[in-house]
Structure formats: structure tokens, C-alpha cells
Amino acid sequence: MKAKNKDLTSLDEFINDNIGKIGTPQREQFENEYDTFKLGVLIQQAREQKGLTQEQLAQLAGTNKSYISKLERNLKDIRFSTLQRIINEGLGGHLNISINLE
Helix, strand or coil: CCCCCCCCCCHHHHHHHHCCCCCCHHHHHHHHHHHHHHHHHHHHHHHHHCCCCHHHHHHHHCCCHHHHHHHHCCCCCCCHHHHHHHHHHHCCCCCCCCCCCC
């Protein structure tokens, strides 16, 4: 059995040490930005899975390529109604939402 590397930390420990503990303003901002990042990645993965370019998805969803690009790169906030159009009309999918109160 290998000895543990004392220099390694868990992701949770790293985030606590470098961003802040849960409940701090810095941690809340990090968590919110991470959720936005995840949404952009999910949209990009779904678009690629459907074989669509950003331009094609934008046309189907009634927006423009620049907007889709900014969403995928986490540079743009998104309105809920626009998110629904991108998922429903652009990707032909269904949006599932949950609330986690940990």
C-alpha cells in the first residue's frame, strides 16, 4: 500500500483554503460563477451532441451566434426565457430544474 502524499489536499480543502469557507461572500460568488460555468458547458455539450454549430443553434433559438458563444464561455448572464428557448427550440430538449438546499 502506498503512503499518502502529505502535500495533496482534497478539492473541498483547496476551495476552502483558496476561495473561502461555505457562507463567506467570496465562496458564494465562486459557487454562483461555477454554476454559470457548468450551464455553459452543458449547452456546448448538448449542441455538439446534436451536431449543431453555434450559428445553427442561434438561428433555431432566435438569438445570435455571439450570444451562444458568450454563454458557452461563461461571459454572459442568461434570462430564463432565453434558456428555455435555447433548450426547447434550439436543442429540442427539455429543461429540468432542481433546488438543492444543502
